[in-house]
Amino acid sequence: MTTFPVHTMESAPERSKPALQQLQSAFGMIPNIAGAISTSPILINSLVGLFGNVHGGSFTEAQVQIVLLTDAVTNASAWAVAFHTTLALKEGIDPADVQAIREGRLPKDDKYAALSALAKTMIEKRGRLSDQDVDHFLAAGFGKDHLLEVIAAVAASTITNYTGSITKPTLEAPFQAHAWQG
CATH class of the missing domain: 1.20.1290.10 (AhpD-like)
Structure with missing residues (x-):
């Protein structure tokens, strides 16, 4: 079975760290799913961009x-x-x-x-x-x-x-x- 890392701020790829910092600010922690997603800087940055727009949009x-x-x-x-x-x-x-x-x-x-x-x-x-x-x-x-x-x-x-x-x-x-x- 393939296992994936759950990155922390210290272990995450450099280009994933700003996104993880944003999520940590939002949740007071880095959710494990975000730690896993951060394996790919492209994916974590895409998520955080969408996250900011969805949570700052017109819905409560x-x-x-x-x-x-x-x-x-x-x-x-x-x-x-x-x-x-x-x-x-x-x-x-x-x-x-x-x-x-x-x-x-x-x-x-x-x-x-x-x-x-x-x-x-x-x-x-x-x-x-x-x-x-x-x-x-x-x-x-x-x-x-x-x-x-x-x-x-x-x-x-x-x-x-x-x-x-x-x-x-x-x-x-x-x-x-x-x-x-x-």
Whole structure:
């Protein structure tokens, strides 16, 4: 079995260090997934660029977590499901809505349900949304700009989800309570 390093600030490639510093500032730690991603400066820098735009975009942080948790479940990324479960609960999302997403169901909250459904459908259909998919999302009160912004969130989560599936980083203690097996 191929193993991948989980880099620290000291062991990471030089061109990965600024990105890791940004993530450490955002989370107060370097998540293991980021340490693994930093093996490739190209990938970690791509992620951090998307990360900054997604988390600084027009969605609330809770809405971002709905999309990222849905993506993690849809892509069956155990590390990311635990991580985004922790962050979603920290953002005050109803635990029942978080559990629904973890189980592949839609949240009760209408806006969260529209976001979750769009993210899941976008991944499952590889971006080939039907007019009905688009209309359902827009009818929930979101704009066309929001629909396109979800693409950026899906792209960012795809980086972490795929990397997690390939590198299998250890789940850190703060996220253990939300460990997930798809």
